[in-house]
Amino acid sequence: MKIKVGINGYGTIGKRVAYAVTKQDDMELIGVTKTKPDFEAYRAKELGISVYAASEEFIPRFEKAGFEVEGTLEDLLEKVDVIVDATPGGMGAKNKALYEKHGVKAIFQGGEKAEVAEASFVAQANYENALGKNYVRVVSCNTTGLTRTLNAIKDYIDYVYAVMIRRAADPNDIKRGPVNAIKPSVKVPSHHGPDVQTVIPINIETTAFVVPTTLMHVHSVMVELKKPIEARDVVDIFEGTTRVLLFEEGRGFSSTAQLIEFARDMHREWNNLYEIAVWKESINVKGNRLFYIQAVHQESDVVPENIDAIRAMFELADKWESIKKTNKSLGILK
Amino acid sequence: MKIKVGINGYGTIGKRVAYAVTKQDDMELIGVTKTKPDFEAYRAKELGISVYAASEEFIPRFEKAGFEVEGTLEDLLEKVDVIVDATPGGMGAKNKALYEKHGVKAIFQGGEKAEVAEASFVAQANYENALGKNYVRVVSCNTTGLTRTLNAIKDYIDYVYAVMIRRAADPNDIKRGPVNAIKPSVKVPSHHGPDVQTVIPINIETTAFVVPTTLMHVHSVMVELKKPIEARDVVDIFEGTTRVLLFEEGRGFSSTAQLIEFARDMHREWNNLYEIAVWKESINVKGNRLFYIQAVHQESDVVPENIDAIRAMFELADKWESIKKTNKSLGILK
Amino acid sequence: MKIKVGINGYGTIGKRVAYAVTKQDDMELIGVTKTKPDFEAYRAKELGISVYAASEEFIPRFEKAGFEVEGTLEDLLEKVDVIVDATPGGMGAKNKALYEKHGVKAIFQGGEKAEVAEASFVAQANYENALGKNYVRVVSCNTTGLTRTLNAIKDYIDYVYAVMIRRAADPNDIKRGPVNAIKPSVKVPSHHGPDVQTVIPINIETTAFVVPTTLMHVHSVMVELKKPIEARDVVDIFEGTTRVLLFEEGRGFSSTAQLIEFARDMHREWNNLYEIAVWKESINVKGNRLFYIQAVHQESDVVPENIDAIRAMFELADKWESIKKTNKSLGILK
Amino acid sequence: MKIKVGINGYGTIGKRVAYAVTKQDDMELIGVTKTKPDFEAYRAKELGISVYAASEEFIPRFEKAGFEVEGTLEDLLEKVDVIVDATPGGMGAKNKALYEKHGVKAIFQGGEKAEVAEASFVAQANYENALGKNYVRVVSCNTTGLTRTLNAIKDYIDYVYAVMIRRAADPNDIKRGPVNAIKPSVKVPSHHGPDVQTVIPINIETTAFVVPTTLMHVHSVMVELKKPIEARDVVDIFEGTTRVLLFEEGRGFSSTAQLIEFARDMHREWNNLYEIAVWKESINVKGNRLFYIQAVHQESDVVPENIDAIRAMFELADKWESIKKTNKSLGILK
């Protein structure tokens, strides 16, 4: 029996999760909400996706454009088992009352506070936490990225200090700057460390910066080791870790631009790089400190997490069953 | 009998033309040349494409990396009917002697001078010029872009003045700047006007600028009309013109970023936007002057032209037969 | 008797006009308004400039920071003969009633509609229009740039088509994008043409684009000539035109970055380039068409215009007297 | 008796050091070398600075442009006591033989290897090392930045991990990218740590990234403390440290753009920010770890170091005498 899924907020994350849902044989995409009849709304219709108005107030816009909607969010909530909330950060919390009213399970994204859900979620780290739950928060692109590699070596971790160099705007967002500046989060350590701790209980502190690029975030990770390990072993661990890929500068991967070119060469939809990219040559151990550099495709790394969260909430599969199924459906390499 | 095609220079243009060739039922991709065993070379191999060393001097690099090549460019030239030269600008002319020595037809790209070939080529404008020819030059991304729309209205043209705002570097090129400047070509009019005239005999002058973006070029076109026409008629003409698409700002297409997002939403490989994008609202006639603004995806607009050029050179089909066949094979909308 | 000048809005334009006022022997800077006690407010105080709260509502912010203000805008209006309104675009019109109430003359900036003032103003073009006026609008950075060169050759002008490539954000504005896109004004011709006509009655149409840079705007100008002229003559005219400088790519001025480096090498405050920069090699005549490319330093080209406007409104000097005096005071080269 | 100074390489660093030399009452600028008669060469002449051809091979360029030079580098070397080598990185080492031949002292910049000189130099950290020396290396902009703050707290340092987010190109360099990418140095730890150790013997490791901005570098510094200290104490130490300034985001300093705006508001030549800018709110101690974020104006932070190096090499003054004299001459705040 397929789980009926709705997407509230068909934007950068919403449209990718919607696509991923259509790739699952145990889920059915019932519909998505839009706030205006833009080209993304027309594209959804072309793909046969039912489009609902995000709320009553947006109906006139659709009518004026002659764009037929299937109803409003509340109509969609009547037809789904679970709603994936991918509205702008902070808006999910406000929608929760509505989801409760309609008795549907809900998945929130990283732009919401942890308190909005019963569990913060990164499949490979704490899949079990979401089993049977009604409200789950898929953590942010950065927290997902940090968790995937740090979880793989968590037995070696005494302390982690990660510096996050973040893109200023997504490729499709032309409103946000800066055009020519580096903007630090002066609150040090930044909120990202605690956010990782909502998923894995490690000792981590972070600092964060915004720089004028759209492609990916980059993390400079330093781990103080509880017990010794060789760089070679860390390479092996990451080679064996799902949704983490090692890239060699020696093969031409000299920046985030080439990582995205790889996703384009693989003909990935929306040049999605679901996997966290670790530069192989950057993995180095000096004394009791491990260093490595990784890059995160913020537009897509959380997409497979949304799929696994649905499976955990409806107990459709255990952890590795779901992860393997999701990976296969989206062409994730391992 | 399939035409055997080789690609000399598997880069931004080369790898897209190679892919397009594999999509044609009347052509066969025999192999491509690379100068080094980078991730693009490994990807080619993964796709089952035979990789040749661009020349003798590059063999050691491949051997050192344990990357087996099928031979050198000269070996490839022995096995093909036509070589598509997609090496960096200016290098094609130097390779011509080699192509002549091996008696293969050759297609050159826009980075070469017109004199390198018997005909400069934009399928919808002068397909017949390339019929049976041995050496054809597919003109540059900008000239292709200007030709597609101007050719459609050439009977109305007395004089054209086009200003070209060009991207500084392709997405995959991290060496070139500027990071924060506008760089004019102070030679006014620029060389682009005459380049259009190698394809269609219209009275055109251009000026060109480089700006810090990677996504697309944008052209501001002003046409002084020989005979009157309404903006509505121009819209109809462009609606009926192959490889030209009208986009509405009203539907959210407010910049080149949203045009590329459209290509991503269409799940186009490498987010290719083969078609020239004309902003519908920008088409306006005032007195005897027609204005319109268009955008060019420099990485992909010339790809279908290479396919049609092969057909013309081997007289496999007439103009519209080839164009229709190429469009269908690559998912070009019209 | 010095004219008492106040500045409402000590931002990018306001602080430069304030500085220019202090450089005039026939004017006195009475005070400026700020909305918050930021580093620009503290710097004003350091320079001995009286800082007023832009309005009542901002007083608490200053009190909380222990930053003493001299009162509010209305207090400042009581002490000045003329207020220079350099508040964000559109806000000037709202302030006009207040200026009328306090019986002070007012100068508005280019972000306001022409109707807000009795005259739109570019000193060298229509100084006389502002003689004795109460409300004058110094036109925008782009309109000022176009007017300075076109006014110099207006007797030769039959028709002008100018394409404006505009910076996305000022250097000090990190909120606005785009980071990686070209954004056209799809309304063609754009509003800039008519704005030039508020100063000089020429037949001009324009199109405008925003690109990801902060340094300067660049204009590609095409003039259809009423009577013949040689490129050499245009060079001579511009050489003799105040607040217009010819730069040679041959001497290293290959982009807007080098024009700003020149202003930095001249140790100009805030790297101000008051003068419009025309690339000498770009000046070319072909048939009845004149082409040239110019760059505009949007942060400073309107500053001398504000000073001359004050002189015209209080009839302190005739046109060339004021222009020469202003140029000398600010180190404008000619 | 004034020390006769020559500058070999009148570029980004060279022209700023030349200017600084003219501001010293115990030094005399004899001349500078240029490779071509560009606008910087003409500006030098305008300022009355003697311009020499960097070498014989460049003379024809100057002759062709009718630009008179005073001779070649070798002629300049005959007239000076010390040459400041500010040629592109790596070129200084090649010039050393020439300097030795002419028996002149020489100062090299951070683009050279430490071995080129008898001492690597940051005035406030190891002024004495350069006393009487013939060859001194002023370290790079990044090493100078790290040394200034770390030297002030070196007694508390057990271990330092600094992540450096570096500008892609100087404002005046339009050749280098990337336009849209983050490029890591995959060699971890990067060479910057050891470079700091050529000046102060602390335990430091670094990682480095290039991002698409021109204004400043930014460092994220984490110090593991040898003995406890409060954030307040670190603030006091930095407040008392020369050539280090504390900036508050609360006052509007939200990014490197506002730090440069501050230098512009201070009417600093070339918007020089000689001082290292530390964000006050970023200074935080958690457990045995101190965090802080600083920004470095790469174009100018090394300029005062060149002046102090000259004084040390000719033993004109002791450390604090020279530093105070240099600071006063350049308007360095403390």
Ligand SMILES: NC(=O)c1ccc[n+]([C@@H]2O[C@H](COP(=O)([O-])OP(=O)(O)OC[C@H]3O[C@@H](n4cnc5c(N)ncnc54)[C@H](O)[C@@H]3O)[C@@H](O)[C@H]2O)c1
């Ligand atoms: N973009 C990223 O890099 C990224 C990465 C990981 C997680 N997230 C998180 O995912 C969530 C969505 O982010 P995004 O980048 O997709 O945003 P987005 O702006 O691209 O998409 C948000 C969508 O919600 C729609 N919307 C706006 N108001 C709405 C309303 N009242 N009701 C319903 N829909 C509404 C918008 O029209 C838009 O289509 C946020 O919590 C964000 O923090 C974003």
Ligand SMILES: NC(=O)c1ccc[n+]([C@@H]2O[C@H](COP(=O)([O-])OP(=O)(O)OC[C@H]3O[C@@H](n4cnc5c(N)ncnc54)[C@H](O)[C@@H]3O)[C@@H](O)[C@H]2O)c1
């Ligand atoms: N990129 C664009 O925007 C664009 C658009 C239209 C046309 N063109 C034209 O297409 C041609 C190729 O441009 P591109 O952007 O694909 O260049 P590119 O640099 O992306 O690719 C060139 C390829 O040729 C290879 N190469 C280098 N030297 C070689 C040699 N000696 N022999 C064989 N191969 C060699 C390089 O390794 C690279 O793989 C040029 O003429 C260019 O002007 C480029």
Ligand SMILES: NC(=O)c1ccc[n+]([C@@H]2O[C@H](COP(=O)([O-])OP(=O)(O)OC[C@H]3O[C@@H](n4cnc5c(N)ncnc54)[C@H](O)[C@@H]3O)[C@@H](O)[C@H]2O)c1
């Ligand atoms: N920046 C440019 O490129 C440029 C060039 C030419 C003309 N202009 C015009 O000059 C005017 C000012 O532009 P700007 O770039 O200096 O803007 P800005 O944002 O840099 O400065 C505006 C100043 O006004 C202050 N302010 C905001 N609200 C206010 C209020 N209610 N009352 C008083 N002050 C208030 C702001 O705090 C700020 O200090 C606009 O009309 C603009 O169109 C700007």
Ligand SMILES: NC(=O)c1ccc[n+]([C@@H]2O[C@H](COP(=O)([O-])OP(=O)(O)OC[C@H]3O[C@@H](n4cnc5c(N)ncnc54)[C@H](O)[C@@H]3O)[C@@H](O)[C@H]2O)c1
């Ligand atoms: N720009 C920075 O951010 C920065 C900061 C600190 C230190 N440095 C170091 O300072 C040195 C100079 O760097 P820069 O940024 O000023 O370089 P630059 O390119 O701006 O200036 C170098 C100058 O040397 C001239 N030159 C080139 N070849 C020459 C030759 N053969 N002989 C003499 N002069 C020659 C060039 O014409 C140019 O004027 C390098 O070692 C660099 O690593 C640079």
